[in-house]
Amino acid sequence: MPAGESSLKNSIAIRTEDLCRHYPMGEALIRAVDGISLQILSGEFVALLGTSGSGKSSLLNLIAGLDRPTSGTVVVHKSDLAKFSREELAKYRLRTVGMVFQSFNLIPSMTLLENVELPLRFAEVDRGKREGLAKQALERVGLSARLRHRPTELSGGEQQRASLARALINQPQFLLADEPTGNLDSQTGTEIMNFIREFNETLGMTIIMVTHERALAERYANRMIFLADGKLVGDQSNAVSASTGQRRGGKL
Amino acid sequence: MKTYDMAELAVRNLRESILRNSLTTVGISVGVASLVAMLSLGIGLQQLAGRRLEKSGLFDTVVVTSRRDLRGFSREQEENGPAPAESPSLNEDSRQRIAQLPNVLEAYPDIRFITELRYEDKPYLTMVAGLPFSAKNNDAFDGMQGNFFSSDTAPEVILQKSFAAQLLGKTAKAGSEEASVAELAKPLLGKQLTMRYAERTATPASTDAHASNTAEGSNSAGTAYSVISREANLKIVGICDLDPDSMRGQARARVFLPLKLAQNLHVMQPSDLRDTTNMAGGTPAYTTVEVHVKSPTQVQAVEDAIKKMGFNTFSIVDATRSLRQFFAVLDLFLGIFGSLALAVASIGIINTLVMAILERRREIGIMKAIGASDGDVKGLFFAEAGVMGVFGGIVGVALGWTIGRVINLGTNVYLKRQHFPPEQIWFVPWWLVLGAIAFAIVVSLLSGLYPASRAARLDPVQALRYE
Numbered sequence: 001m002p003a004g005e006s007s008l009k010n011s012i013a014i015r016t017e018d019l020c021r022h023y024p025m026g027e028a029l030i031r032a033v034d035g036i037s038l039q040i041l042s043g044e045f046v047a048l049l050g051t052s053g054s055g056k057s058s059l060l061n062l063i064a065g066l067d068r069p070t071s072g073t074v075v076v077h078k079s080d081l082a083k084f085s086r087e088e089l090a091k092y093r094l095r096t097v098g099m100v101f102q103s104f105n106l107i108p109s110m111t112l113l114e115n116v117e118l119p120l121r122f123a124e125v126d127r128g129k130r131e132g133l134a135k136q137a138l139e140r141v142g143l144s145a146r147l148r149h150r151p152t153e154l155s156g157g158e159q160q161r162a163s164l165a166r167a168l169i170n171q172p173q174f175l176l177a178d179e180p181t182g183n184l185d186s187q188t189g190t191e192i193m194n195f196i197r198e199f200n201e202t203l204g205m206t207i208i209m210v211t212h213e214r215a216l217a218e219r220y221a222n223r224m225i226f227l228a229d230g231k232l233v234g235d236q237s238n239a240v241s242a243s244t245g246q247r248r249g250g251k252l
Numbered sequence: 253m254k255t256y257d258m259a260e261l262a263v264r265n266l267r268e269s270i271l272r273n274s275l276t277t278v279g280i281s282v283g284v285a286s287l288v289a290m291l292s293l294g295i296g297l298q299q300l301a302g303r304r305l306e307k308s309g310l311f312d313t314v315v316v317t318s319r320r321d322l323r324g325f326s327r328e329q330e331e332n333g334p335a336p337a338e339s340p341s342l343n344e345d346s347r348q349r350i351a352q353l354p355n356v357l358e359a360y361p362d363i364r365f366i367t368e369l370r371y372e373d374k375p376y377l378t379m380v381a382g383l384p385f386s387a388k389n390n391d392a393f394d395g396m397q398g399n400f401f402s403s404d405t406a407p408e409v410i411l412q413k414s415f416a417a418q419l420l421g422k423t424a425k426a427g428s429e430e431a432s433v434a435e436l437a438k439p440l441l442g443k444q445l446t447m448r449y450a451e452r453t454a455t456p457a458s459t460d461a462h463a464s465n466t467a468e469g470s471n472s473a474g475t476a477y478s479v480i481s482r483e484a485n486l487k488i489v490g491i492c493d494l495d496p497d498s499m500r501g502q503a504r505a506r507v508f509l510p511l512k513l514a515q516n517l518h519v520m521q522p523s524d525l526r527d528t529t530n531m532a533g534g535t536p537a538y539t540t541v542e543v544h545v546k547s548p549t550q551v552q553a554v555e556d557a558i559k560k561m562g563f564n565t566f567s568i569v570d571a572t573r574s575l576r577q578f579f580a581v582l583d584l585f586l587g588i589f590g591s592l593a594l595a596v597a598s599i600g601i602i603n604t605l606v607m608a609i610l611e612r613r614r615e616i617g618i619m620k621a622i623g624a625s626d627g628d629v630k631g632l633f634f635a636e637a638g639v640m641g642v643f644g645g646i647v648g649v650a651l652g653w654t655i656g657r658v659i660n661l662g663t664n665v666y667l668k669r670q671h672f673p674p675e676q677i678w679f680v681p682w683w684l685v686l687g688a689i690a691f692a693i694v695v696s697l698l699s700g701l702y703p704a705s706r707a708a709r710l711d712p713v714q715a716l717r718y719e
Binding site for chain 2: 061064066067086087090091093094095099101105106107109110118119121122123124127166167170
């Protein structure tokens, strides 16, 4: 279901309460996420900022339903992810969340078309419809000419665009991006960020992006959340640069 | 994920590391091939033995005698059923009742008598027996010269080889080469033989008997028959190679008539005399009725049913039982040896898939991150195991079949050198083909269970971190 109807805007999409994720590592206990409570509204473009090891990726994984909290809750549209079965979590990842990673994470043995089609297979979409939808998604990110190529035959920017197409294919409400430009030069990084901003603005998707580049966050996100040692240390709205100018301010 | 998509993805994943997966599949094939080869050898040998036995007619026959006949076969007649004097007589009525029992193919009276035959005006005394039309397929008539009876009532005879030799005055001398059947047949086939016999005819005795009975004031009606000497002309249609001393019932006679003809002649039987004293209704009784059963496995049941009717029975079923037991054990052992190879192959599948999980950890993580459920991942690995099983099974059956053919050919070349007729010692029934493929798939799927559930349990966060 595409979000972005005005009625949904500014309603609470994701809420975490005293969220903790602790890993045992030998004798020590790593507190990757340590009591984070926050709310994310529908249609927001949130940047999670912090140094490496600050727990931003762990928080993203918890919101993505890839990981389960040690304690605390993640509530997405009133349902508590912690109470989901493994099956329900998989369905949540399939339908509600789209993910983009620093290392693209395309399956190397498959062509771009097959990679983008894969979530449709899991969603049991009819064979006949799948190829058309996948082509459309790839077209949207400007990869029409590369359908039959394998990921290794493409540049990093092209791979990241393909993974964006894959993230969009099931029309999720949230796009979760983990350092999406981390492996790209600044020019292709900008290209990717423009696509993400476009999804936020035209499709109304809620974006949560993990990054350690403050400049990037300031340029695109309308809210910045700062983490350190698994704790929330700052949360500020950000006036998005004038070029798009559509939206101002966020909520503290 | 839909099953078809799963299979499609499985096939494409298998093609990604084609060498390793092909080798694993070859492993399954060899396992299946050895299973098929072993079992088809066992089945082939069993069928060979079975064919021989079935054709001999020894193991599907029950010999029925009356308990009245104290010279009968049974040893337990005192323990079971009615006393001899009370037991029913083995007449046409009983024969028909026996013939209607389930699994009985036919029941025919054993008619044999010693009588005089004339050939070219010289008399010969010998044992004559009626032969049912079904005996045509008996392997005893394999080397027969001429033809079998043209019908069940044709006035025709088949001669046993030694009797034929006697007719021609060629009695075999000890140590000398026996005359061949073909040699004997030439001068005899188509010739006439005259049989002299004693016919038993029902006497219209009632009037006489009635008169005498009333005169004496007795209320018992007597039965009577007359015996008339007759002659019949018979045409020699065949000479057979039966050994007169063999176990087979028919073989103890030297001249054979069509059974119906023999019955219609109403030849006086030795038992008739005894039966005169207690015969009810004047129907003649048979000394022996031979019962053919559909298969040796049903002989016991038929025997029991006939015993219940109050007759004595005899069969050689015990011999087939131990034979079947032997083959069951043989098949079991051959199957176990064949399965060992398949067990090794299944370890190969487990190994290949576990390796694939290690190699494709990241891929599994990606699939989970973009929405694959545990079931999807498990199903995918399961399908890969299944696909290897399908290919391994099909190739294995083909391989096993080829091995069987080659060994069969080799055996036949050897048999030919030793001047034996070729034999099919290798038989692959269709159920073995399907069964072996199904077994390969089942074994593969079982082997895939552990790797598949291991893949499904993989933590996506860790899998994605893994480089």
